[in-house]
Amino acid sequence: MSLTREDRSDIAELVSLHGHLVDDGRLDRLEELFTPDVVYDLSDFGREPLSGVAAVREAAAAMGAAGPVAHHVTNIVVTPSADGRARVRSKGLGVRADGTCGSVTYDDTAVRTADGWRISHRTVTRRGAPGGGPAGSH
Template identity: 80%
Template sequence: MSLALEDRLAITELVSLHGHLVDDGSLDRLEELFTPDVVYDLTDFGQAPLSGVAAIRDAAWALGAANPVAHHVTNVVVTASPDGRVRVRSKGLGIKADGTCGSVSYDDTVVRTADGWRISHRRVSARRSPLGGVTKPG
């Protein structure tokens, strides 16, 4: 499947919008990002996957002041599949109120809905070691 430039732009903006909405506390607008049955996979952080937009919203409210004050997304790569789904890989930086920061990888599945492109599955993986933990062979 080939994606039109307009679709690629819309998908990239969708992924970017996440940080703006969360950082602004606009959690009532998460339906603009996710399908109603989204799976938000946080198993790399020792948490069970969240199912549905309400679960994501509740988890963010529960985290409260421990949420990052800024989410930044970079290195967005969009790959179309023959089944109409789109895979999006991106990097995220989170800045905490105390100035510490962390890095994650987002692996998203994006689908076209009647309301536009939405994320139906997101896996968040912490970046904990250089070169992804790979060491030089031999």
């Protein structure tokens, strides 16, 4: 399967929209990002994967003031899959209210739906070790 330039642009915009919606507190719009049955894998943070948009919304709301005040996504790489999906890898930076920040890698599966591209699976991996290893690997 190949992706058009429009597909690639739409997918990159989809990934970028995440930070805007979360930072603006627009958790009511997460259906614009995720399929209803999305799996949001936070295993690297010692949490069970979340299943469904409602679970993602509840987890984001529960973070409250402990969550980042700003999410920034960079280095978006979109790779088509033979099954019609797209694999998307990006880097995320989260800035906290105290000025500290953390880095993650997002590994997403994007699928085309009747409403446009949506993320059906997201794995979030902590970054932090020099040389590109996961946090805690040094």
